[in-house]
Amino acid sequence: MTPSLLDQSAYFGSSLLLVFLVSLLTFSIFSLMLGYHSLRYSINKKRAIFFFSIYLGGGLVLLLAMAITLYMLS
Amino acid sequence: MKLESLQLDPNEHILKTVHRHWIMLLQRIFSLVVFVVMPPLAWIIVLILQAVQIDLPVDFAHYTSHFIYLYLTWLLFLWMSLAHMLVNHYLDVWIITSQRIITIDQQGFFRRHIGSFRLEKLQDINIEINGIIATFLDYGTVEVETASESMGEFRAHHLPHPQALKALILEATDSLNRNQRAELQSL
Numbered sequence: 001m002t003p004s005l006l007d008q009s010a011y012f013g014s015s016l017l018l019v020f021l022v023s024l025l026t027f028s029i030f031s032l033m034l035g036y037h038s039l040r041y042s043i044n045k046k047r048a049i050f051f052f053s054i055y056l057g058g059g060l061v062l063l064l065a066m067a068i069t070l071y072m073l074s
Numbered sequence: 075m076k077l078e079s080l081q082l083d084p085n086e087h088i089l090k091t092v093h094r095h096w097i098m099l100l101q102r103i104f105s106l107v108v109f110v111v112m113p114p115l116a117w118i119i120v121l122i123l124q125a126v127q128i129d130l131p132v133d134f135a136h137y138t139s140h141f142i143y144l145y146l147t148w149l150l151f152l153w154m155s156l157a158h159m160l161v162n163h164y165l166d167v168w169i170i171t172s173q174r175i176i177t178i179d180q181q182g183f184f185r186r187h188i189g190s191f192r193l194e195k196l197q198d199i200n201i202e203i204n205g206i207i208a209t210f211l212d213y214g215t216v217e218v219e220t221a222s223e224s225m226g227e228f229r230a231h232h233l234p235h236p237q238a239l240k241a242l243i244l245e246a247t248d249s250l251n252r253n254q255r256a257e258l259q260s261l
Contacts, residue, residue: 043167065146
């Protein structure tokens with residue numbers, strides 16, 4: 001398949017958007033479950049909050065980078 | 075189980091909380107690092123192959139942005155795996171109190187096994203250290219046999235400093251038995 005054929009595909013752009021939306025949804029659900037578990041069951045609550053914040057921050061940075069790349073691609 | 079909800083007896087106190095040895099976590103993290111490094115490496119190899127005039131059906135250089143986008147998605151899922159790994163590692167714990175041993179085995183988000191037995195029921199402790207790495211880093215399997223019919227035996231793999239742990243449990247058991255004997259004599 002040549003690049004032009006791939007670019008012209010009507011589904012290609014929407015597939016990338018779908019990937020983003022699925023990732024966003026998965027990350028949200030997973031973060032809720034992870035947050036619930038780490039905060040409820042952790043022995044050291046302060047440490048759990050600290051690491052959960054790092055996890056959330058890292059995930060949001062990745063999502064933001066994905067959104068920017070998607071915007072540049074569109 | 076929250077530590078506050080362990081409901082310790084008035085005279086009971088926590089002697090030690092033990093997680094698996096850090097080398098087990100490091101092993102898993104290393105496998106994730108391989109997954110992080112592989113896609114860009116494969117992409118670079120493909121670009122090099124194209125640069126040296128090997129005839130490929132697609133102009134890959136044209137799709138670098140698409141690759142970056144999909145790689146970021148990949149990284150997001152690996153990031154979630156890492157978090158899951160860390161949570162499982164830190165929520166798997168042995169809590170040794172002055173009267174009991176409590177074991178918490180986190181097997182997934184919605185699967186958790188909690189067991190405990192009183193030190194009076196302790197019969198025997200066996201430790202097993204297998205291999206060069208385990209010997210150098212001082213970790214191994216701790217197996218605790220109890221008189222309880224329902225609980226039978228507890229076994230935990232890759233616990234750090236198993237000999238020190240065994241000594242601590244035996245000391246706590248002896249101390250508990252001494253206290254109980256003293257209480258009986260005073261009655």
